[in-house]
Amino acid sequence: MTYFLRKSSSFLLTLLLLSASVFLLLRIAPGGPFDGEKALPPEILENLNRHYGLDLPLSEQFAHWLGNLLSGDLGESFQYIGRPVSELISESVSISAVFGVGAILVSLIGGSLMGAYAAFHRNHWIDRIAQFVVSFGNTVPSYLFAGILVLIFSRWLELLPPALLEDPGSWVLPLITLAIRPLSMVLQLTRSSVSESLQTDYIRTAVAKGASHFRVLFHHALRNSLIPLVGLLGPLTANLLTGSFLVETVFQIPGMGKYFVSAVINRDYPLVMGVTLFYGTLLLAMTWISDLLYGWVDPRIRLDSQSAARQEST
């Protein structure tokens, strides 16, 4: 219980710190949201600033923003005039979430199966492919990958549409682009941890007992090697967020990543704040979940420092 209290208070404190620093960063930054091609007349600018509360002192603005946040109001977007930020976020989040969850599933299932197989058959052609995927996923710029996919599948083969979300086929290319890096991360980790656990005594015992290759690999070796994947949950989410900026921009998908990028370009402060807060919450939650899962999956790791201390003293 103390663990829960301590963790959730540090969770909230971190979020507060994050929003305060982003808030400050945005307001001190040179250039305002209403700097257009043409300078606005001063009285209009003054009215705009008054309307959005930009003429108040910073501390007051932040207190105001925080107060509104507690009642679930993230303010109105500057760019999409009159539309509340919370509405924009809730509209776009489902699209991004489908891609994110899809990419996680593809990378976890595909990556761990392929990684296990590659570890078991070192230097087999599947292992070669696995190594290539890892190296490719680590080094290829995702826009080049997206470009190559579009060229092959929509220009030359004319199988899939190059952009926009219209029919089911149009989800394929963005999903592949988004999943390549997480896939290579999972693949790399599983390959090394499975080949490590294949060296252990209990695997030798299993083989000696006459268990089949399939059973040794998937029942004994892979199960234990999946534990490190739990720690990958935070980095994977971080990676998918960054990936979504690019994928949604390139494929013209109206998701959160696209909103975030255009909000930054147009200095849409409330939208930037709202999305950053959402991302921060998501990432912290994922890191926390992965901590919890660790303790649950692997009882050797203790979360609560008190119980650890108790164990030491006994």
Next chain:
Amino acid sequence: MKRKNWSVRLALTFLIVLSLAALFAEWVSPYRFDEQIIEDRLSGPSLQHWMGTDSLGRDLLTRILFGARLSLSIGFLTGLFGLLLGTLIGVVAAWRGGWVDIILMRLTDFLTTLPSILIAILLTLFFGRGFFGIFFALVCTSWMTHARIVRGNVLQLRSLPFIESAIALGASEPQLLWRHILPSLWGSIFVSLSFQIPANIMAESFLAFLGLGFEPPYSSWGTLAQDGFRAMRSFPHLILFPGLTLYFSLVGFQILSNHFMTRSLGHSQYSQNSRLEA
């Protein structure tokens, strides 16, 4: 082993040739980087234009070489300064200990939870998108992993007999840090640098591609790729050449950094936490 040496040599040669060509781009290329030859515009690869031309009739190879200047130098400089910052923070945290350590490590943890591209994007809002804006944004996001490694190293070193004897001999604190601690850190600094440079080149091109990178007249590989992406369906060379140049340099750096890593350190420290970010 032999095959590995061969690939390391190839990677090194490629990177050196590319850097030299970028450095002396004015002499290497027969065109100026903004020279527009309207009658040749949007032509594919040919003898006159090895990588073709863009929509304004500018020679793509020339633009890639000038872009390399920006991409490579920003990668190198931000990597270097990021690591200096990381070393400083790591040493201070480990050496001072106590609440300084706690605060610095909390900050490091906090910044590592967020994707570095996200932080860099938010920072460019603040610093602007000139050379120094991007520079500061990338420096601020590339010290965390290294600070942790350095902190660990220093904590380990502190308890070793040669440090204790130096203290017993009355070495002053700066002397201790400069003469005894720092020399043992060079190896890990060097390896971190070989990871951080390509990561930052990639990060910069990622920002540029999103339209959040350098403002014109600067154009890095990412900017060229962004221009190319729009015209890609009719003129694939415009995305393929800038993208592939970036890809091959990143592969080159990866081969080199793996080589350095296996030579100077064990695998464990780096294999997972210091991969390319974007």
